[in-house]
Amino acid sequence: MEAIYLIGFMGSGKTTVSRELARRLNVAVYDTDEEIIKMKGKSINEIFAADGEAKFRLLESDVLRSIPSNDAVIATGGGIVGLEENRLYLKNKVNVVYLHAELENILERLKDDDSRPLLRKDKLQSAEVLYSKRLPLYRGAAGIEIGTSGKPITRIVDDIIQRMKK
Numbered sequence: 001m002e003a004i005y006l007i008g009f010m011g012s013g014k015t016t017v018s019r020e021l022a023r024r025l026n027v028a029v030y031d032t033d034e035e036i037i038k039m040k041g042k043s044i045n046e047i048f049a050a051d052g053e054a055k056f057r058l059l060e061s062d063v064l065r066s067i068p069s070n071d072a073v074i075a076t077g078g079g080i081v082g083l084e085e086n087r088l089y090l091k092n093k094v095n096v097v098y099l100h101a102e103l104e105n106i107l108e109r110l111k112d113d114d115s116r117p118l119l120r121k122d123k124l125q126s127a128e129v130l131y132s133k134r135l136p137l138y139r140g141a142a143g144i145e146i147g148t149s150g151k152p153i154t155r156i157v158d159d160i161i162q163r164m165k166k
């Protein structure tokens, strides 16, 4: 099976859905953020603070290419579509799924979570700008779009499997 790449904004559920989807399909699961954390021995917040976002993006891009592209579900970081080289890489993959959630739902899901440097309390005003900027990039890179607002994880996984059959 060609790998399934999950893309979407922070809080759209990529990490959570990837684990359940991989379990259901009995394949391996990877998360670009987790690979970076393992490689650097630091949290995403620490990497952003110490090395800056640009350095993180280069690492992310390398990690994306290092993950096997067969028999796996791959959760990406929400900013993976920022670099054109990654958009082109994903364009050539058959199973790229965009998990769509309304910004309102995302902010509710992440209101007590401070693990995302680009969505800290002082950055909330720019969240809307970032969300609008990225939306067309996700849609352009993905062959399948799945709505996640108000849906439990099992339902989202069912929807992905169903859509992949078509």
Ligand SMILES: Nc1ncnc2c1ncn2[C@@H]1O[C@H](COP(=O)(O)OP(=O)(O)O)[C@@H](O)[C@H]1O
Pocket (backbone or CB within 6 Å): 008, 009, 010, 011, 012, 013, 014, 015, 016, 017, 075, 109, 110, 148, 149, 150, 151, 152, 153, 156
């Ligand atoms: N469909 C959903 N409904 C409600 N909460 C969700 C849903 N998907 C994810 N969450 C919650 O939102 C938070 C972010 O999810 P996560 O999987 O880390 O998203 P991402 O990897 O896209 O940033 C977690 O607390 C998770 O439990």
Ligand SMILES: O=C(O)C1=C[C@@H](OP(=O)(O)O)[C@@H](O)[C@H](O)C1
Pocket (backbone or CB within 6 Å): 008, 009, 010, 011, 014, 015, 033, 044, 076, 077, 078, 079, 080, 115, 116, 117, 118
């Ligand atoms: O959207 C982004 O720029 C980011 C998303 C995060 O991953 P999730 O999308 O899994 O939250 C993580 O890679 C980092 O905080 C930057």
Ligand SMILES: [Mg+2]
Pocket (backbone or CB within 6 Å): 014, 015, 016, 033, 075, 076, 077
């Ligand atoms: Mg994640």
